[in-house]
Amino acid sequence: MRLLSLAALTSAIAVAATGPVAAKKVAVPDRYDGSWSIEVITEDGPCDRAYRYGVKIDRGQASYAGDDFDVRGRVSGNGSVKAVIARGSDSASVVGRLGREGLGNGTWTTNGPVRCTGRWNAERRG
Numbered sequence: 001m002r003l004l005s006l007a008a009l010t011s012a013i014a015v016a017a018t019g020p021v022a023a024k025k026v027a028v029p030d031r032y033d034g035s036w037s038i039e040v041i042t043e044d045g046p047c048d049r050a051y052r053y054g055v056k057i058d059r060g061q062a063s064y065a066g067d068d069f070d071v072r073g074r075v076s077g078n079g080s081v082k083a084v085i086a087r088g089s090d091s092a093s094v095v096g097r098l099g100r101e102g103l104g105n106g107t108w109t110t111n112g113p114v115r116c117t118g119r120w121n122a123e124r125r126g
Contacts, residue, residue, distance in 0.1 A: 030060040032075045032098045035126040040108065045116030070081070082108055090114075098122060 073083020079098040096106015102124035
């Protein structure tokens with residue numbers, strides 16, 4: 001489950017808005033774009049205790065430089081984060097909020113038979 005915890009960490013930064021509303025928000029430069037440091041902490045379940053990763057947000061889309069997992073999500077115009085992080089058949093749902101002052105936080109939950117939950121904290125780095 002260590003890999004899933006890594007995914008959960010990165011997903012903390014990603015956010016999702018779907019459909020026509022998302023297309024409108026992408027057209028506007030995103031105030032949350034840049035490099036973010038994300039700390040993911042497991043609060044319940046057998047996943048690894050904590051990780052810290054760097055995530056980049058570009059026009060509201062989150063990306064992770066490693067190839068360990070897939071991040072699918074967005075940061076909306078108001079800072080709302082909603083994403084799914086996956087590695088193989090393991091995945092975690094992430095929700096939360098980034099603030100204009102460069103900080104953010106939220107929660108994550110694994111999907112599937114191994115259940116873990118936790119929280120994440122974010123800090124803008126550039």
